[in-house]
Amino acid sequence: MTIRLGIVPELDVPWDQLSDAAKEMSQRAAAAGSYLVDAQTAWTGLKDAYRQPDTELEVHAALAELDDPMLEWTAALAAARDALAAFVAAGRPLQAEAEELAAARQALAAHLAAALDGDEAQGDNQAERALRRAEAFNGRLASLRADWQALISETSAALKGISGGTLDSLPATPLLAASAALPATPPWASFTSGLNELFGPLTPESYLASLTGLTDQELREWAAANPEGAALLAANQLPAWRMPGSAEAVMAQAMDNDAALTEAGISTIRDAWKGLAPGDQERLLLLYPAVFGALNGVPFAKRIRANTITAAGYRETVATRQEQLGAEPDLNSYLPAGQHQHRADYQRAYLQYTEDLETWQTEHNRLATLRTGLDFAVEHQMQVVTLSLAGDGRIVTMDGALGPGTRTIATLVPGTGADLGQLEAYTHRLDALNGEPSTGTVSFYWQGTDLPDEISDNITTSFNEDGGPLLAAFDHALDLEAQPDARTTYIGYSAGGSLLGTGEREGLDSTNIVYVAPAGTGHNVGSPEDTANPDANRYWLQTRDDPITAAQVLGGGYHGPSFWRGGSPTAMNPVRLETGFLRPEDPESLMGGHTDYFRRDSTSATNIQGVIEGTEVSAYVEDQIHQTFSPYGPLIVSPLEQNPEDYAYGNLETVTVESLEK
Amino acid sequence: MGSWRISPRRLHMVLVDVAADGQSLDKAAGDAAAAGDDASSLFGSAAEVAEAFSAFWSPRSEVGQRIAGLVYGKSQVVAEAGELFIAADGQMSEAAADFAETLNAGDAPVLAARGFGPVPQP
Known part of the structure; x- marks a missing residue:
């Protein structure tokens, strides 16, 4: 009697990575959904800010049409996540079984050969035991194949059965469709940077509502989208006149006489800070980020949060100064026009040019130095506890x-x-x-x-x-x-x-x-x-x-x-x-x-x-x-x-x- | 075209707020897309499942970012329209003219180009 051991299928799915990726996909899609809800909430402010009979209905409702596509998309991704979670849960033990069978097969094959074949064939009992083991092995193998195939079919069917949430669900003719093609990555920073020119600058206080309650990561994204706002906040100083008893007044008093430079003063600042209501602490950090972001006595974690805005704001400030500095002075623009100029005029022009050039180079280099560090700090999400230009x-x-x-x-x-x-x-x-x-x-x-x-x-x-x-x-x-x-x-x-x-x-x-x-x-x-x-x-x-x-x-x-x-x-x-x-x-x-x-x-x-x-x-x-x-x-x-x-x-x-x- | 009331400051505040949420939306959608792309290559020997996931993922990978793009585009149109009306308001103040007619005649095509639906004809 002969029996042949089956070949073990190779199962090599990186289950942990697949599980993590599927969860991340669904979680981040859900986060995207919640940010759309936030954007829609902010958008309702247009009902008050934008009143124009012929266009206001479209304007006010413009984001609502994105609700269903987003819900469908997040639901589809959640369904895929569930299907993959079931695949991972059932597939992992099957892969372990395949590995176990593969590890056992060689020894079993040798044992079987020794028991049944060749000159040294062992007795009937031995052969029978070897055959039983081989049959059991093949039985496990058959189950494994069947279970794996069933799992593959079920998972594939589950994925194929998910509907909705595709590109087709997006409105074919969206309200307020921009005439130009949309960029791959929305350039919110350049968009908001143009709003000052269109609608006039805002006060620092105007930004508070949109800043309050954000997580540290959301604050970072806020600053990325609103660099001009961040710059305005980073430049904001405590007002000269402060409402008696206000958080500003309490902290200004604690900070008086360079208290942040002495051990006793820093303790006073700490006590004053701890005495503020959490809402006031948050307001001060967001409204005066450079002030409280650098203030000894304010907890480091709070300083770091404030300086998320300070760093992005200073980067914008420096970028603006770089633009304002303009190009390197050109000698030709200094030289007097026309013929018959006196030599002294040329000399004076040249001296002025070299002086201006030196000033320009010094400032150019200084700004480049600042920009390099700020770019690194912002892009690498450094935890900044003090920042100054x-x-x-x-x-x-x-x-x-x-x-x-x-x-x-x-x-x-x-x-x-x-x-x-x-x-x-x-x-x-x-x-x-x-x-x-x-x-x-x-x-x-x-x-x-x-x-x-x-x-x-x-x-x-x-x-x-x-x-x-x-x-x-x-x-x-x-x-x-x-x-x-x-x-x-x-x-x-x-x-x-x-x-x-x-x-x-x-x-x-x-x-x-x-x-x-x-x-x-x-x-x-x-x-x-x-x-x-x-x-x-x-x-x-x-x-x-x-x-x-x-x-x-x-x-x-x-x-x-x-x-x-x-x-x-x-x-x-x-x-x-x-x-x-x-x-x-x-x-x-x-x-x-x-x-x-x-x-x-x-x-x-x-x-x-x-x-x-x-x-x-x-x-x-x-x-x-x-x-x-x-x-x-x-x-x-x-x-x-x-x-x-x-x-x-x-x-x-x-x-x-x-x-x-x- | 009737009267309108557009508050530049409030409009600015709303758009700043939407911009922050839009930035976070785009980031989250981008992360989701990257994770889905990662998952596509993590099926190992389960080729049939990989194929099924690919068929699932292909028409959906860009949806989140497209929605983020639409939020941006709509905000852009609102900003442009707001600017348009505010500028017209300025002309009115200066010339004390019937600005509604002026706006109808001159700016209807502009509004149409900005995606507004039925725009009053001059």
Whole structure:
């Protein structure tokens, strides 16, 4: 007797993905339906705004004809979702059965062959058992085939049975059909940007009704559709006269005397804010987004919500200024017309031209810088907790969700050359130090002040003295929201290192301070005792050939305790960590210079991340000093530079961060 | 053509509100379309179901975005019509003329071009 094992059909449907896609399709269609209802509700305002006997009926009813097509469409997609959900529910176990049968078939076939065929055929009992198993296998296979085919047929029939919701359901001759073909993506922003010209500008208060109650995502979409409105709101300041007892008056009083810069003032602002009714809080955030979006003491989540409008509004403001700036001055338009002009006239025209050109270029570059950062912030939906167009632009962003479960908080303070245009580059640098953002891990990029444009601009204390108090004030605001036992780390890079030290002098405190090739220790800061943060754990990373050394030696008057003492971070007794390799598996990739500390997966970035998370770090590989009889003194050699292969491939010795902490 | 009352400020406010909802509508419809397109390629060996879904999806994939486009187009027409009447109102104030006739004669074709149905003949 012979029996042949059936072939197992291959079932390879990605059930989870299919299930997710079907749900998403239906959910987003339902959301589209609810937005149409919202649009229709807004549209009813035309009954009052648009009264013209011959056309008003069509105008007022114009959106109603979209009701049925939308309902049909969402119902059809929901029916498809249900059909696919049933397909997934029934198909998944069938696929598991097919996989089980496929896995069992080879062994069963071998067993069957051994029992029935060849010279070593086993006894009757063995053969009978093998046959029974084969029959059972084929029986399961037949059931599987039948069930699968039935499921396929049922699902196909269910999908084919869905009616309605097709393009045919749309009105053939819609009311108020535009004469031109409709664009693929409605350009609402350009549409609303023309409304000021057609109907006159609105006041900020006019926008409130359409803004109130929106989710954060809807607010973002509102700002995308109404950039001019967002710009108007972003420029809105608290009124000079305020109704006594109003939310505006309460907050103005709390904000008085630069309260947002002091610890006590920030607490007062916090208390005042918490005392407002939720409706008033929401109104202030939406009506004065730039004011309350930057105000220390207002919860970060609220600031982020307000700055959804601020960022979109400032982007529109800058775009408008770019348009107004116009094209580069043209020399020909300066030169006097006609012949027989005096040489002095040409000279005067040329001087005027060069002056105007320089002014134009400066403003052109500044606006381009601002625009670059704002585009990035808006398009990448950055969580902005401070935004300003002052100077080259200022911004503070947050990654993650700050809350009771937040265990680690890292803040990166950037260095020379940081401006709004550098937001993307620094965001990537911060990303290299972070794990995945979450409620447990939060990070900030703090460029809440102007930083020197060029190295040569560092010959001043003003950046430290202007920015230090702002950074300390940010930290006070953060302290109000962070859990007391949260592990906080500030990372000061280059000029941001001395800015961070000055901030510490002004009251900033933190679990860890990380100096990354700092310009100095902070203006008038020469020891931990000069700060409000003497117990912090301090770490220092710097390549062996970083040119910042010159600033640390010579710039003590601006970035350290004094010119004579210099600004070397050694004055703060930090633990020096190794900068090692750009790629730890490549001994030829030793890190050097001033720019690569935040390269993802580098020794340096890994060490900073180790400090942030309190895991492990690799200590600096100390130089070796060999005494010689040379007139040039002892020979100093870095073992790491001399034999990098001894330290690459994960051979750098690591220690726990805990063992380094105070 | 009779008298009319069009409030520029209110019209502006309504259109701003509709624009925000229209933006969200278009985004949601676009997301739904993208998810449906994704689903189309996720049937693996279930070719017959893939075919049935494709037949279901093909005439429906664009419906949401077409509705979003129609909301935009209608808003555009209302804005243009509003502008037209407000401009005519301005002419009336300046010339103290019988603006209704002027509007009928001059603007009926314009209104027709903007999708209004039966437009009064001059």
